[in-house]
Amino acid sequence: MFNQNHSHLAARREQISRIVVTAQQMRNIEERIFTKGMPVAALMEKVAGLITRRIIELYPLSQVSRIGILVGPGHNGGDALVVARELHFQGYQVAVCSPFSKLKDLTSQHAQYVKILEIPVHESLEPLAECDLFIDGLFGFGLERSLSSPVDQIVNQLNEWSQPVVSIDLPSGLHTDTGEALGTAVQATHTFCLGLWKLGLLQDQALDYVGAAELIDFDLPLTDIQAILEAPKIQRITPQSAIATLPLKRSPVTHKYKQGHLLLICGSRRYTGVAILTGLGARASGVGMLSIAVPESIKPLLSAQLPEALIIGCPETESGAIAQLQLPEKTDLSSFDAIACGPGLTVDAKPILQEVLDSDRPLVLDADGLNILAQMGTTQTLQHRQASTVLTPHAGEFKRLFPDTVDPTKDRIAAVRAATEQSGAVVLLKGARTAIAQADCVWVNPESTPALARGGSGDVLTGLLGGLIAQATSKDIPLVEIVASAAWWHSQAGILAADERTEMGVDAFTLTKYLMFVVSRFS
Ligand SMILES: NC(=O)C1=CN([C@@H]2O[C@H](COP(=O)(O)OP(=O)(O)OC[C@H]3O[C@@H](n4cnc5c(N)ncnc54)[C@H](O)[C@@H]3O)[C@@H](O)[C@H]2O)[C@@H](O)CC1
Numbered sequence: 001m002f003n004q005n006h007s008h009l010a011a012r013r014e015q016i017s018r019i020v021v022t023a024q025q026m027r028n029i030e031e032r033i034f035t036k037g038m039p040v041a042a043l044m045e046k047v048a049g050l051i052t053r054r055i056i057e058l059y060p061l062s063q064v065s066r067i068g069i070l071v072g073p074g075h076n077g078g079d080a081l082v083v084a085r086e087l088h089f090q091g092y093q094v095a096v097c098s099p100f101s102k103l104k105d106l107t108s109q110h111a112q113y114v115k116i117l118e119i120p121v122h123e124s125l126e127p128l129a130e131c132d133l134f135i136d137g138l139f140g141f142g143l144e145r146s147l148s149s150p151v152d153q154i155v156n157q158l159n160e161w162s163q164p165v166v167s168i169d170l171p172s173g174l175h176t177d178t179g180e181a182l183g184t185a186v187q188a189t190h191t192f193c194l195g196l197w198k199l200g201l202l203q204d205q206a207l208d209y210v211g212a213a214e215l216i217d218f219d220l221p222l223t224d225i226q227a228i229l230e231a232p233k234i235q236r237i238t239p240q241s242a243i244a245t246l247p248l249k250r251s252p253v254t255h256k257y258k259q260g261h262l263l264l265i266c267g268s269r270r271y272t273g274v275a276i277l278t279g280l281g282a283r284a285s286g287v288g289m290l291s292i293a294v295p296e297s298i299k300p301l302l303s304a305q306l307p308e309a310l311i312i313g314c315p316e317t318e319s320g321a322i323a324q325l326q327l328p329e330k331t332d333l334s335s336f337d338a339i340a341c342g343p344g345l346t347v348d349a350k351p352i353l354q355e356v357l358d359s360d361r362p363l364v365l366d367a368d369g370l371n372i373l374a375q376m377g378t379t380q381t382l383q384h385r386q387a388s389t390v391l392t393p394h395a396g397e398f399k400r401l402f403p404d405t406v407d408p409t410k411d412r413i414a415a416v417r418a419a420t421e422q423s424g425a426v427v428l429l430k431g432a433r434t435a436i437a438q439a440d441c442v443w444v445n446p447e448s449t450p451a452l453a454r455g456g457s458g459d460v461l462t463g464l465l466g467g468l469i470a471q472a473t474s475k476d477i478p479l480v481e482i483v484a485s486a487a488w489w490h491s492q493a494g495i496l497a498a499d500e501r502t503e504m505g506v507d508a509f510t511l512t513k514y515l516m517f518v519v520s521r522f523s
């Protein structure tokens with residue numbers, strides 16, 4: 001019985017940790033449970049109790065004694081006032097900054113009560129300058145417009161000070177869905193996201209404000225969540241979701257051709273190292289057979305670095321790009337389980353792209369593969385493909401591929417969704433929080449490291465991804481999930497490498513060495 005409950009809780013935790021909501025969806029979920037009878041005030045007590053407990057764990061009285069609480073007009077402010085009261089009872093010296101004259105009813109009642117408890121309440125922030133810690137309860141998902149005076153000045157002042165800040169639900173000022181700072185926003189040390197992950201916290205532009213983010217689960221029933229969240233669904237990649245798609249178990253009687261055959265087409269005389277890095281990424285995927293097509297003149301270099309791979313030397317252009325694919329005898333593109341094409345090709349390799357697009361194999365396009373595709377016209381060109389295509393642009397490549405759609409620097413999730421809808425491809429938009437979309441399904445990689453912001457780390461991803469797709473062709477796993485798992489694996493290797501070697505120590509070659517440790521750690 002105990003075990004059953006335990007596994008039930010673990011399953012809930014996993015499900016909850018994958019869900020991502022917009023402000024409107026969160027509002028609808030909460031309304032649903034309030035309509036069913038959960039009192040708003042009771043929920044606020046519960047949530048604030050959980051927040052208080054976590055603050056005490058992170059900032060015990062032995063280290064922090066004075067806490068400043070910033071209170072906004074809505075229920076985010078209400079949460080903050082309950083936290084103020086509870087911290088006061090726990091022995092902290094609490095002071096409140098409440099710059100709004102009009103508060104929602106419940107918030108106003110809590111404001112009255114903290115005054116009765118003789119907790120000092122100020123309209124300005126200045127009297128709180130000596131606090132050791134701040135709790136930001138100005139706005140949560142109810143923020144509707146840019147911060148204006150005086151609250152914008154309060155936020156700017158707070159950001160200038162050096163004390164840690166815990167934001168309740170979201171750093172105040174951030175748009176709940178796009179993560180954009182509306183005018184200004186609190187730069188938090190910790191963000192305690194309440195109930196379900198808000199989309200804005202997974203957008204790159206929010207990351208300078210969010211600090212370390214964690215979810216405070218307050219037991220929203222899964223049935224109520226599921227009743228509101230219809231497709232399209234946005235999900236966070238978790239270790240469990242990623243590991244589930246990796247080709248970890250092999251049949252004892254398998255052989256190399258059953259473990260996938262990947263063709264990489266990459267490199268030029270100018271970009272030799274790129275081809276090596278892509279090859280090393282593919283090697284780490286565990287793919288059964290690896291063939292790498294490169295210009296003839298760099299074949300010896302590739303052979304030296306990847307002795308297990310079949311290196312196919314191809315005729316080259318004057319500039320040192322692959323001029324045409326020259327596959328070994330009795331081999332054509334249908335001999336491979338997947339093709340990954342693009343890193344280091346240069347745009348002179350244009351005829352190659354047409355050839356791989358015409359094949360009926362799953363195809364990953366990256367780097368120059370994307371630049372050539374953009375020249376050809378993304379949507380029209382991909383219309384003719386018979387098999388799946390995965391595009392892996394960073395924001396610059398994305399804009400070239402999809403010039404007339406949502407700007408990926410404004411809303412990455414909306415952008416990646418529009419791109420998959422337009423092109424029919426699986427689109428992986430690289431960044432700090434890489435987003436992957438196919439049809440109405442979106443996955444976001446919630447954890448990574450800026451150590452990966454370094455030339456060559458994307459090439460490693462292309463090889464890894466190609467190798468995983470080649471191995472999965474006989475399995476019944478949605479392609480978008482394999483792509484999401486590759487992004488997760490790549491980031492986790494970066495995190496592991498950065499932990500051991502600092503963020504400066506993760507060059508792309510080193511990254512390839514850490515890939516296998518991720519799987520052994522999590523599986
Ligand atoms: N409903 C509940 O009982 C729960 C509420 N929760 C908390 O409540 C928050 C949402 O509460 P609310 O819907 O009241 O929203 P907020 O507290 O985020 O703020 C909305 C209030 O601010 C005003 N406002 C919006 N933008 C403004 C701006 N730029 N300048 C000045 N005023 C502005 C609105 O008119 C409204 O009164 C969540 O983020 C969370 O902290 C959670 O604790 C979960 C349970």
Ligand SMILES: Nc1ncnc2c1ncn2[C@@H]1O[C@H](COP(=O)(O)OP(=O)(O)O)[C@@H](O)[C@H]1O
Pocket residue numbers: 367394430431432433434448449450451452453454455456457458459460461490
């Ligand atoms: N700030 C960051 N945080 C986490 N990951 C990042 C960050 N910046 C870049 N990355 C990751 O590093 C890789 C860079 O790929 P890309 O831009 O194609 O570089 P390259 O072509 O030089 O290999 C991508 O996987 C991307 O998601």
Ligand SMILES: [K+]
Pocket residue numbers: 076136137138139140167168169170171172
């Ligand atoms: K807040």
